[in-house]
Amino acid sequence: MHEAAQAGCVAEVADALQVPAFLCRQTDLLVACGRTGKPVNVKKGQWMDPEAMRGSMEKVRSGGAAEVAVTERGTFFGYGDLVVDFRGLARLRAATGAPVLFDATHSVQRPGQGALGASGGERSHIPALLAAAAAAGADGFFLETHPDPARAPSDADTQWPLDELEPLLRRTLRIWRAAREAA
Numbered sequence: 001m002h003e004a005a006q007a008g009c010v011a012e013v014a015d016a017l018q019v020p021a022f023l024c025r026q027t028d029l030l031v032a033c034g035r036t037g038k039p040v041n042v043k044k045g046q047w048m049d050p051e052a053m054r055g056s057m058e059k060v061r062s063g064g065a066a067e068v069a070v071t072e073r074g075t076f077f078g079y080g081d082l083v084v085d086f087r088g089l090a091r092l093r094a095a096t097g098a099p100v101l102f103d104a105t106h107s108v109q110r111p112g113q114g115a116l117g118a119s120g121g122e123r124s125h126i127p128a129l130l131a132a133a134a135a136a137g138a139d140g141f142f143l144e145t146h147p148d149p150a151r152a153p154s155d156a157d158t159q160w161p162l163d164e165l166e167p168l169l170r171r172t173l174r175i176w177r178a179a180r181e182a183a
Contacts, residue, residue: 004032011036021045021073021106024056034063041101043071046082050091057096070096071142072133073103080110084129086136093139102133103142105158121158123149127168134176137183141172 001010010017017033021043033040040060044053053070060068070092074082084107092100107129110120146152149159
């Protein structure tokens with residue numbers, strides 16, 4: 001959803017609401033999502049440092065949301081690339097007091113580098129980034145998947161093949177569990 005007026009309608013059919021990274025500072029949208037009573041996930045803007053997300057999360061909570069999460073997906077670096085600083089996971093958690101998710105598929109995007117100026121990306125880096133996020137303490141993971149990524153209507157370059165999802169998740173969860181046991 002992209003507008004505050006859509007929050008109520010979406011909440012009627014969705015288990016949770018998600019605020020896109022480019023809208024993570026839109027006060028009306030954040031408060032409206034909080035008012036629905038549904039869990040709300042806010043993606044960190046690619047231009048923001050982790051501590052700047054404190055305000056976004058406070059706005060969602062001010063609407064009444066009891067369950068909130070924040071998602072890391074990388075930071076713009078130069079032109080057309082995202083870089084993930086895994087120290088940001090702990091910083092996000094400390095600044096927001098919320099569980100931190102890692103968006104593995106959007107973190108490999110190359111904004112504006114795809115066909116006709118759409119986002120391109122490098123799906124081959126997804127396993128390494130997921131492993132790093134699991135070891136660094138992410139509380140959960142976000143992945144977009146498709147049976148035939150080349151035919152996906154959106155984000156084709158960063159969709160993970162559906163038939164390869166289970167082994168990737170098993171590996172990631174092994175690392176995640178080992179990191180939590182070691183902590």
